[in-house]
Amino acid sequence: MKKSMKLNVLLVAAMATVIAVTTAFISQDKPSDEIDAKVQDLLAKMTLEEKIGQMVQYTGFWDVTGPTPSEGQSKRKYEQIKKGLVGSMLNVNGAERVRKMQEIAVNETRLGIPLIFGLDVIHGQKTMAPIPLAEAASWDLEAIEKSARIAAIEASAMGQNWTFAPMIDISRDARWGRVMEGAGEDTYLGTKVGVARIKGFQGDDLSANNTIAATAKHFAGYGFAESGKDYNTVDVGLSTLYNVILPPFKAAVEEADVKTVMNSFNTLNGIPATGNKFLQRDILKGKWNFDGFVISDWGSAAEMINHGYAADLKDAAVKAANAGSDMDMESYAYVDYLKGAVEEGLVDESVIDEAAARILRVKFELGLFDDPYKYCDVAREKELLHHPDHHAAVLDMARKSMVLLKNENNILPLKKGQKKIAVIGDLAADKDSPLGNWRMSADANTAVSVLEGLEKYADVKYARGAKLLNDNNTNFFTELDVNETDKSEFKEAVQLAKKSEVVIMVLGENAYHSGEARSRSKLGLPGVQQELLEEVYKVNKNIVLVLMNGRPLTITWADEHVPAIVEAWQLGSQSGNAIADVLFGAYNPAGKLPMTFPRSVGQVPIYYNHLNSGRPTSDAIFWVHYMDEEVTPLYPFGYGLSYTTFEYTDLKVNAEDAEAVTVTASVKNTGEVAGEEVVQLYIRDRVASVARPVKELKGFEKIKLAAGETRTVTFTLTAKELGFYNNNGEFIVEPGTFDVMIGTNSAEGLAGSFELKQSL
């Protein structure tokens, strides 16, 4: 009885919050603190132009260690900084460079307001961690937080105070290249991972010299680009918006106190995110009381013209500012038009005051007014970049990120004395691709290659087999030139495979196959790699396929033929060492897929937590299926094997007397080695006023079990897990029957059910 009352109370509280919100620009009920007073004090001294200046962000435009710019756009930007008309810079990297630029703002402007320096520190600064999607596969929140902490330590040592990370866009579309930057398809996992990353970046004390402000991006819906094409239209229903897309952002604000939020390039149901008042004013700053600031995405204010939402740059400035986009990244809209817009009455000065106050507040919180050069210590930079502790941590993270997809007849782990090992594939020797995309500060070709890692364990022989790209001289800005024709090296690889006992094939994507603007319409192994795999298979079936990629791939043929498959993503600086540790059994893999792997591109978007259709199954042809493809995925969400096995028994649900529903199950390590298992809990709300998914992750725990050991795992379900958002954006919990499943992935496990009685 008491339990149900608690659920009721929680429900009422949740609804009350929804009703109590206002759409005020700045929440009135936040206690004004010391920083607020300082902000107001400073604002009172600023001219309109200076306040607008705080809302302007430019990318680095000259090498501050060289002569000052004397012409063109660079000169203009330089003059504006000197006049205090710029609030922030991005892409100025290095303690010395940042100091030099900060000196201009502090010493040469009227009020000496320091700049805030931002950079895309996505998965490491110099010491590179696995790409974010890979890290999410670890389901290890502590390790993920630590990884972000290390990135912050190194980035802050290079002068940065702010990262444009984490990307917390949920995405169900493997064609979208930016899935590599997020935590995959699931809102529950994505929320937890996002919160961990923000905590890692921001630490306990934002004013410390080794913590940086984080950015929750991209607000909102960017991961739902139609047909997986980057920048494309986003048109989603309210239930998806409230239940799938928004919760990670809400948690970023309410649980992790994220300091900034980036809006996005896309339109959301016809309105560009940058000019979207509903998203930025009503929800983010209104309902959620966000007190940091909103940064636009690169040029996204100007892009509203192409979207057909703004007539010209002036109109874009007006619409973006009024909608709550506080800082303009590289659109030149605010710097050129906001002052005039205020004078003409198109934008109220209170909008400018609010935006400038929000930005100044974060600068105060970072401690930039106390010491604008706190991140600019060259000695500290030297000491911390590539620190051995950081390499140890990213190695640990890399091992934890791998997912064992297949291991027929326990071909893995390889025995220590294993002889005649062939290694095939361009990516095996690649020291660059493991660094992934979005590695602004990383030095090219600095990862440990798979070959280098393996050589520490065994005497291996290598044949490339085929080049992946025709031109390896590639970067963030260039299109890839994939080798689609040259098979001249096949023969050598096939001959090597023929005389070897085991063949390790390292295949997949180049670093720049995923990331921004890297959408793909095909999800197989690029170029001639599939053919190479099949040619090698003809002479030696003992293949261990190591996949290196930034997104789910349709590796259906490999799954049918190749005995062992390891998903090794792009694992960062220590990639090769981590992979070798897994292949030789020094580390027992425990990663689980954060995204469903499709059998073919036609299945995309494919995700585990879909709604049921009215025709889920049938003997006749009239049900939800393809005539030429299975309905099941190749590998489901949450899937991943280990070198040991786990048995689940004794599912028990207690929904009677406790204050919440508790669900327990026993998990036994039934194999011969110790191993870790991510125990997953899913629920289904059978009947609801807005139909709920067939399954939803609502809990997980990573446990380590010695061989033969059994552990009981307990999950607690409260209103937070059992409720959902209706189409008015209100969080509700409805009584009724719930199914509950505990298992090793989203498709296998023990099932039970319980009644949620709310009437008491």
Ligand code: BGC
């Ligand atoms: C991306 C953002 C990124 C920004 C700054 C944009 O193209 O969409 O995620 O933070 O550039 O580099």
